[in-house]
Amino acid sequence: xxxxxxxxxxxxxxxxxxxxxxxxxxxxxxxxxxxxxxxxxxxxxxxxxxxxxxxxxxxxxxxxxxxxxxxxxxxxxxxxxxxxxxxxxxxxxxxxxxxxxxxxxxxxxxxxxxxxxxxxxxxxxxxxxxxxxxxxxxxxxxxxxxxxxxxxxxxxxxxxxxxxxxxxxxxxxxxxxxxxxxxxxxxxxxxxxxxxxxxxxxxxxxxxxxxxxxxxxxxxxxxxxxxxxxxxxxxxxxxxxxxxxxxxxxxxxxxxxxxxxxxxxxxxxxxxxxxxxxxxxxxxxxxxxxxxxxxxxxxxxxxxxxxxxxxxxxxxxxxxxxxxxxxxxxxxxxxxxxxxxxxxxxxxxxxxxxxxxxxxxxxxxxxxxxxxxxxxxxxxx
Amino acid sequence: xxxxxxxxxxxxxxxxxxxxxxxxxxxxxxxxxxxxxxxxxxxxxxxxxxxxxxxxxxxxxxxxxxxxxxxxxxxxxxxxxxxxxxxxxxxxxxxxxxxxxxxxxxxxxxxxxxxxxxxxxxxxxxxxxxxxxxxxxxxxxxxxxxxxxxxxxxxxxxxxxxxxxxxxxxxxxxxxxxxxxxxxxxxxxxxxxxxxxxxxxxxxxxxxxxxxxxxxxxxxxxxxxxxxxxxxxxxxxxxxxxxxxxxxxxxxxxxxxxxxxxxxxxxxxxxxxxxxxxxxxxxxxxxxxxxxxxxxxxxxxxxxxxxxxxxxxxxxxxxxxxxxxxxxxxxxxxxxxxxxxxxxxxxxxxxxxxxxxxxxxxxxxxxxxxxxxxxxxxxxxxxxxxxxxxxxxx
Numbered sequence: 001x002x003x004x005x006x007x008x009x010x011x012x013x014x015x016x017x018x019x020x021x022x023x024x025x026x027x028x029x030x031x032x033x034x035x036x037x038x039x040x041x042x043x044x045x046x047x048x049x050x051x052x053x054x055x056x057x058x059x060x061x062x063x064x065x066x067x068x069x070x071x072x073x074x075x076x077x078x079x080x081x082x083x084x085x086x087x088x089x090x091x092x093x094x095x096x097x098x099x100x101x102x103x104x105x106x107x108x109x110x111x112x113x114x115x116x117x118x119x120x121x122x123x124x125x126x127x128x129x130x131x132x133x134x135x136x137x138x139x140x141x142x143x144x145x146x147x148x149x150x151x152x153x154x155x156x157x158x159x160x161x162x163x164x165x166x167x168x169x170x171x172x173x174x175x176x177x178x179x180x181x182x183x184x185x186x187x188x189x190x191x192x193x194x195x196x197x198x199x200x201x202x203x204x205x206x207x208x209x210x211x212x213x214x215x216x217x218x219x220x221x222x223x224x225x226x227x228x229x230x231x232x233x234x235x236x237x238x239x240x241x242x243x244x245x246x247x248x249x250x251x252x253x254x255x256x257x258x259x260x261x262x263x264x265x266x267x268x269x270x271x272x273x274x275x276x277x278x279x280x281x282x283x284x285x286x287x288x289x290x291x292x293x294x295x296x297x298x299x300x301x302x303x304x305x306x307x308x309x310x311x312x313x314x315x316x317x318x319x320x321x322x323x324x325x326x327x328x329x330x331x332x333x334x335x336x337x338x339x340x341x342x343x344x345x346x347x348x349x350x351x352x353x354x355x356x357x358x359x360x361x362x363x364x365x366x367x368x369x370x371x372x373x374x375x376x377x378x379x380x381x
Numbered sequence: 382x383x384x385x386x387x388x389x390x391x392x393x394x395x396x397x398x399x400x401x402x403x404x405x406x407x408x409x410x411x412x413x414x415x416x417x418x419x420x421x422x423x424x425x426x427x428x429x430x431x432x433x434x435x436x437x438x439x440x441x442x443x444x445x446x447x448x449x450x451x452x453x454x455x456x457x458x459x460x461x462x463x464x465x466x467x468x469x470x471x472x473x474x475x476x477x478x479x480x481x482x483x484x485x486x487x488x489x490x491x492x493x494x495x496x497x498x499x500x501x502x503x504x505x506x507x508x509x510x511x512x513x514x515x516x517x518x519x520x521x522x523x524x525x526x527x528x529x530x531x532x533x534x535x536x537x538x539x540x541x542x543x544x545x546x547x548x549x550x551x552x553x554x555x556x557x558x559x560x561x562x563x564x565x566x567x568x569x570x571x572x573x574x575x576x577x578x579x580x581x582x583x584x585x586x587x588x589x590x591x592x593x594x595x596x597x598x599x600x601x602x603x604x605x606x607x608x609x610x611x612x613x614x615x616x617x618x619x620x621x622x623x624x625x626x627x628x629x630x631x632x633x634x635x636x637x638x639x640x641x642x643x644x645x646x647x648x649x650x651x652x653x654x655x656x657x658x659x660x661x662x663x664x665x666x667x668x669x670x671x672x673x674x675x676x677x678x679x680x681x682x683x684x685x686x687x688x689x690x691x692x693x694x695x696x697x698x699x700x701x702x703x704x705x706x707x708x709x710x711x712x713x714x715x716x717x718x719x720x721x722x723x724x725x726x727x728x729x730x731x732x733x734x735x736x737x738x739x740x741x742x743x744x745x746x747x748x749x750x751x752x753x754x755x756x757x758x759x760x761x762x763x764x765x766x767x768x769x770x771x772x773x774x775x
Contacts, residue, residue, distance in 0.1 A: 024526075031527070032526040033526075089469045090531070091462055
């Protein structure tokens with residue numbers, strides 16, 4: 001089936017999807033609660049959209065289209081409150097984090113939906129290993145060409161988003177030494193990586209995609225697991241590299257950073273994207289996953305190396321007046337705080353050290369997600 | 382006759398071996414839970430039937446069976462989140478309703494069959510029980526995960542505590558009536574409960590603290606916990622308290638201290654599996670066919686009534702408690718087992734000089750029926766709720 005025509009979307013509008021963990025409040029392991037949660041949430045109108053994900057211990061929420069930080073944050077908070085209230089009734093904790101620190105992938109159960117069953121049949125254990133939790137941010141584009149331009153201009157900033165959102169240091173009870181171990185699971189898929197370097201939508205749709213479709217490898221855009229992926233039926237590009245942050249406030253901040261960044265890029269005052277930008281892409285991305293904010297970024301043109309921290313701070317300064325125009329200065333301030341104090345990955349590591357167990361780490365993540373809702377004195381520690 | 386006594390020493394190990402082998406073979410063929418088969422083997426080889434095994438209350442096996450049940454109850458207590466019962470009060474309400482209605486329904490049933498009130502009360506108290514042992518073993522075997530699993534576990538804990546409490550109170554009344562001694566009455570009920578709970582709480586605070594002092598133990602922490610269970614069961618027996626309540630309270634309290642029970646050590650590993658075989662063979666071995674036959678009709682009625690009240694209670698509060706009608710029904714079904722708990726309570730009573738086995742003959746029948754059918758019902762409930770996820774047979 002040929003790819004759809006790129007729908008017009010108002011420029012710089014936002015939509016956020018979050019994949020969240022469903023954890024048993026009895027033993028803090030992942031629990032196959034999504035059918036029960038969905039049944040309970042279905043009884044009342046939900047302040048957003050909630051759907052199952054590939055395994056039954058994941059749940060995905062998505063917001064409506066927003067133009068600014070305030071509206072987006074308000075909806076995310078309402079969604080969080082609804083999820084937490086439902087979870088409390090079911091002895092289920094909801095939390096962020098890119099991976100669950102000690103779940104065993106072999107114990108996961110595939111949610112029974114045709115697409116998931118297909119994916120599971122095709123990819124074998126990779127499907128169960130895909131019990132990872134990410135944030136996807138959609139940015140509206142007025143045309144397919146604008147989408148492709150943004151997609152390739154953003155590649156240089158992908159490591160920044162990885163470092164700022166990293167929240168998956170532990171896998172199977174061990175410290176992986178990565179800040180974002182989640183992305184290693186994504187890269188295992190054959191159709192992961194990045195979009196081919198074409199700047200015209202026409203060339204992409206009728207050239208590349210048509211070709212790929214004829215080979216029989218892909219049927220739709222959904223089969224690609226790229227870091228940034230165009231979504232023609234929404235009229236957006238989708239950034240998929242972020243780990244699910246531990247709070248919805250952080251999620252909103254990341255989305256608005258992307259919005260401000262796109263506004264800056266659309267000025268077209270920077271040198272245009274080139275194929276050679278991708279020479280350093282894989283390695284910069286690895287640095288961000290492994291070292292987070294302390295990682296090293298290499299510029300493909302000037303060969304200058306600098307730390308991700310410095311790079312992020314420079315960009316944050318650069319988008320300041322754009323963020324003011326969009327009304328999301330609080331988001332940028334929040335990200336300054338993250339650069340100063342460390343990402344969610346370092347928070348989780350600290351919690352592990354303090355509590356002495358992986359369960360304590362999960363307990364802390366659950367508490368952090370609840371934040372401004374009615375604090376529930378869960379078992380101390 | 383020397384060789385006879387020597388042969389008798391072999392009885393238990395042989396029985397356990399036979400039970401395990403038959404359990405492995407038959408469970409693959411019939412898809413019955415293994416523990417159902419252990420109960421059957423124990424029943425067949427029992428002193429009262431074939432005469433192979435010695436009388437349970439006279440052997441050291443009682444202590445080992447206590448430890449086996451203690452380990453399961455500890456792990457059970459460890460998995461319970463009391464906070465949830467406070468947040469979602471309908472769960473606790475359905476448990477309370479189930480216990481209360483079961484008690485009065487069985488009381489009425491006993492009267493209808495012509496039993497005297499006190500015997501009826503004893504029967505009713507024990508019928509309230511849901512045995513956590515079978516429920517947890519089946520949940521772990523099936524790797525249950527979901528609302529029916531959660532609610533079955535929490536309600537089983539609630540039923541178990543209520544049943545032990547009421548049973549001890551009724552025993553107190555019974556022994557007062559029988560022996561006319563107030564001290565017997567008192568010692569048989571409230572003191573037992575208080576001492577057992579205190580024991581559990583003390584262990585629950587001190588053992589995790591000790592384990593933490595010994596340094597990062599990782600999976601070896603489970604050995605420490607198993608030894609602690611051994612100690613608490615021995616202490617409870619020595620103090621004439623309830624090892625059941627002590628072990629459960631220990632688990633509940635220890636959870637708060639967060640010494641993590643590594644999931645790989647669920648069931649306490651091979652130790653737990655071995656002791657489970659023994660426990661359920663033991664349960665079967667206490668049952669005599671003569672008693673089973675004697676009270677069979679009442680036993681069947683009891684099983685039926687119990688199922689009705691439990692399903693009714695969970696169904697009533699299903700929707701308001703946050704789950705579907707279907708899962709409400711299945712939760713009640715999953716609460717069917719009662720055998721291990723009932724037998725251990727009765728054998729303990731007997732070793733304290735209160736022999737209820739003959740009086741409560743209908744219970745023998747109910748125990749046999751539910752010993753085999755109980756775990757099967759729990760397994761079916763989990764399967765029908767689509768919450769079972771057994772590891773693929775190699």
